[in-house]
Amino acid sequence: MNxxxxxxxxxxxxxxxxxxxxxxxxxxxxxxxxxxDYFQILEVPTDADQHQIKDAYRALARDFHPDCFRNFPVPxxxxxxxxxxxxxxxxYFVLRDDAKRAQYVAGITGPQREKKLRWSxxxxxxxxxxxxxxxxxxxxTTSQGRDCYQLALRAIEGKRWAxxxxxxxxxxxxxxxxxxxxxxxxxxxAAAKNGGNG
Amino acid sequence: xxxxxIRDGSFEVLSxxxxxxxxxxxxxxxxxxxxxxxxxxxxxxxxSGDRNVILRLRELAEAAKIEVGRNRIARIRDDVFCRDxxxxxxxxxxxxxxxxxxxxxxxxxxxxxxxxxxxxxxxHLNPSEIDVVILVGGPTRLPVxxxxxQHYFGIEPLSSVDPDKVVSIGAALQAYALxxxxxxxxxxxxxxxxxxxxxxxxxxxxxxxxxxxPIPIEQSKTFTTSRDFQEKVKLRVxxxxxxxxxxxxxxGEFEFSGFRVAPRGEVKIEVTFEIDSDGIVNVSALEKxxxxxxxxxxxxxxxxxxxxxxxxxxxxxxxxxAMGESR
Numbered sequence: 445m446n447x448x449x450x451x452x453x454x455x456x457x458x459x460x461x462x463x464x465x466x467x468x469x470x471x472x473x474x475x476x477x478x479x480x481d482y483f484q485i486l487e488v489p490t491d492a493d494q495h496q497i498k499d500a501y502r503a504l505a506r507d508f509h510p511d512c513f514r515n516f517p518v519p520x521x522x523x524x525x526x527x528x529x530x531x532x533x534x535x536y537f538v539l540r541d542d543a544k545r546a547q548y549v550a551g552i553t554g555p556q557r558e559k560k561l562r563w564s565x566x567x568x569x570x571x572x573x574x575x576x577x578x579x580x581x582x583x584x585t586t587s588q589g590r591d592c593y594q595l596a597l598r599a600i601e602g603k604r605w606a607x608x609x610x611x612x613x614x615x616x617x618x619x620x621x622x623x624x625x626x627x628x629x630x631x632x633x634a635a636a637k638n639g640g641n642g
Numbered sequence: 643x644x645x646x647x648i649r650d651g652s653f654e655v656l657s658x659x660x661x662x663x664x665x666x667x668x669x670x671x672x673x674x675x676x677x678x679x680x681x682x683x684x685x686x687x688x689x690s691g692d693r694n695v696i697l698r699l700r701e702l703a704e705a706a707k708i709e710v711g712r713n714r715i716a717r718i719r720d721d722v723f724c725r726d727x728x729x730x731x732x733x734x735x736x737x738x739x740x741x742x743x744x745x746x747x748x749x750x751x752x753x754x755x756x757x758x759x760x761x762x763x764x765x766h767l768n769p770s771e772i773d774v775v776i777l778v779g780g781p782t783r784l785p786v787x788x789x790x791x792q793h794y795f796g797i798e799p800l801s802s803v804d805p806d807k808v809v810s811i812g813a814a815l816q817a818y819a820l821x822x823x824x825x826x827x828x829x830x831x832x833x834x835x836x837x838x839x840x841x842x843x844x845x846x847x848x849x850x851x852x853x854x855x856p857i858p859i860e861q862s863k864t865f866t867t868s869r870d871f872q873e874k875v876k877l878r879v880x881x882x883x884x885x886x887x888x889x890x891x892x893x894g895e896f897e898f899s900g901f902r903v904a905p906r907g908e909v910k911i912e913v914t915f916e917i918d919s920d921g922i923v924n925v926s927a928l929e930k931x932x933x934x935x936x937x938x939x940x941x942x943x944x945x946x947x948x949x950x951x952x953x954x955x956x957x958x959x960x961x962x963x964a965m966g967e968s969r
Contacts, residue, residue, distance in 0.1 A: 459823030505831055510919045512829075514820050524920065526858055533856040550796060564863060565849065611682045 459515045466507055467521065468506040473508075474524040480553050481561050482535035490549070494540060501536045508532065538563045582624045593625065594631070606638035643761045645772070654831040657764035657854045659757045669781060672746040673703035677718065680736050687724075687732065695724060706738050711784045715741040744786045750792040751790050752872075758794065764854050778808045823832065832857055834917050834942075838893075840925075841878035843868045845887045850915045853883065857921070862914040864930070866907045874899035875911065879925055879940055893923070896938040901929040 458464070467631075470551045473485075483490050486500045513525050538544045544563060551560030584590035596611035619625060645656045677699050682688050689695045690722050702718050709716035716738045723734035742902030757801050762769060775791055777799045780787070791799045803811070819826045833854045839847035842865070867875065902909055909929065916924040926937035 461689055461825040487935070502650060505654075506650075509829055509831065511820055515823055530858045530860045530916070533859045534861070537855055537859070564861075565852075590843060603688060630739075 462513060462516050464513075467516070470508060470513075470521070470525050470528055474528045477528065477531050478561070480540050481557075482548065482563070485531055485535040488539075492539075497536070497539050501532070501540075504532050505529075522590065534562070535552070581622055584615060584619060584625070585622070586618050589615045589622065589625070592618065593628075600632060600635075605632060608632045609636060643757050645761050645765045645767065649928055652831060653827045653828060655833045655854075655856075657761045658768075658833060658835040659761035659764065660835070661753060661757050668750055669707055669747055669784075670700055670703040672750070673743070674699045675707055676738075676742070676746060677703065677734070677736055681732075681734065685732050687726075689724065692724075702734075707743070707781075707784070710738055710740055710743045711918055716743075728836050740786075747784070747786050751787065753963065755790070755794055769795045772797070776803060776808060777805045780806050832919075834859070834921075836881040837883055838915055838917075838923065839880040839882065839885070839890060840865075840869075840913055840915075840932075841876075841880060841887055847882075847885050849885070850913065851917060855917075857917045858919045860914060860916040862912050864910050864912045866911065867904075867909045868906055870905045871903050872906065872909070873903055875927070877913065877927055879915075879923070893942070894925075894938060894940040896925070896936065897937045898927040901934050902931060 477485065483492070486492075486497060486504065488496055488500045492500070508525065508529055510525050510529050511524070513522065516522075538548050544565075548560075548563045551557075551563070553561065564598045583594045592615035596608045596615060599605075599608035599611060607628065609632055612625055614631060616622065616625050616629065643660065644658045647654045647656055660702050666785070674696065678690050698720075702720065706716040706718050710832060718734065720734040720737045722731050724732050724820065726732070730762070753843065758769070762772075772795050775795050775797060777787070782791075782799075782805045788799055815828070816830055819828060819830070834851060835853055837849055837853045838851040839849050840863075842848050848865075850863055851859060855861075876895060877898060878887075878895040879893045880887065880890035881893055884890055898911065910931065912928045912930055914926045914928070916926075918924070921942045923940040923942055924937060925940065926935060928935045
């Protein structure tokens with residue numbers, strides 16, 4: 445066999461279990477990987493359920509698992525086949541898990557779609573930091589905000605609704621992004637309407 | 643334990659779990675301990691420090707285990723078992739009943755089912771959703787084990803395959819699939835069994851590739867330097883399920899340097915772990931700003947070393963598969 449054998453399968457003595465069509469398909473799919481999202485890579489609609497995802501994965505694995513190509517040891521082709529199937533596995537791994545899938549969909553439907561085509565698990569350190577931020581926000585992230593909020597809580601205890609509303613609104617002035625304060629405000633305003641006094 | 647979904651010729655591994663401390667030897671050890679206790683009670687002599695005695699007891703224990711499995715009772719006898727300094731001979735004479743043996747085995751069996759729980763949980767399945775149970779290894783012939791399996795899964799384990807041959811039959815089928823030039827109609831879709839991690843500051847690790855991820859696979863995470871004007875980073879690759887370094891196993895490490903020197907947090911380094919379908923791990927570090935890269939290769943060993951495999955090949959040269967051929 446001469447060294448200049450082209451990697452597209454033409455003119456080669458291919459074994460029965462490798463077809464030129466599949467070889468070509470590998471090259472085509474591998475070329476478009478970096479512009480595709482996981483749904484496109486698995487060839488499923490974005491509302492696919494778990495059964496469809498599994499069936500699609502199984503069908504792709506039948507034709508494109510690297511073990512299919514052991515009798516075609518052309519280095520450039522092997523590199524593409526591996527790159528393709530690694531991405532197929534990655535897509536399957538994310539889409540078959542509901543939580544990961546939700547995170548992924550949020551990423552690709554947002555403004556930074558091109559950057560979010562590959563899913564990456566939030567680091568454990570980041571997760572801890574997010575949890576800590578969450579806890580802090582509930583009480584206030586600025587000292588003035590915290591103080592007003594504390595006064596509001598005391599007013600709530602004493603059912604002094606007007607005062608509570610005043611204090612939370614002040615807290616929100618200091619922390620306009622604090623969603624917990626805003627939620628508490630609606631709660632207190634509702635209670636004021638029902639409760640009556642002040 | 644491995645859980646597979648077999649459908650349309652595809653053998654997809656859903657999860658793998660294991661306890662390397664469980665096995666037939668452990669049942670033998672239980673019997674040995676029991677024999678030592680019995681001997682001590684009868685003759686007031688503690689033989690647990692004598693290596694030769696332990697070796698002999700292991701042989702007797704293994705035979706007794708098999709006999710108890712067959713006949714529900716085993717008599718362990720050695721009339722000249724040991725001798726003291728005065729030449730006085732002490733015989734060994736103990737009777738192991740099935741009940742006594744089952745008691746010993748139960749602690750080990752409980753551990754086995756903990757492994758099953760773990761594997762089922764990872765695969766999001768209940769024991770009742772398993773359709774077939776295949777037992778692997780000689781010890782699984784013991785009635786107590788078959789009964790426990792039947793109780794846990796609600797079905798009887800398959801008895802049409804020899805538990806001592808199961809692994810080699812599977813390996814042979816896979817070898818055929820890999821070397822055949824014909825379509826075989828089945829394909830193994832394997833996973834990585836243990837989470838791969840990278841060491842970070844403070845004795846912690848960060849997960850890069852989760853266990854039970856289908857392979858081949860590649861995953862990346864971006865990190866930053868932890869000290870101002872750091873000149874090099876040491877990348878340590880671990881495997882394990884804990885995020886603490888002292889609870890994981892170090893697989894390898896390499897140094898990455900030559901990147902931009904800057905205050906901490908400003909240098910972004912993308913670390914990529916790649917596992918190929920032969921279980922080889924490639925780890926690379928990339929400074930995104932400059933494209934500077936370094937990498938290393940780690941072999942995930944699972945049993946035989948390269949030398950063992952080569953020796954096995956040489957010893958079987960008359961088989962076409964050893965020559966890399968197939969019909």
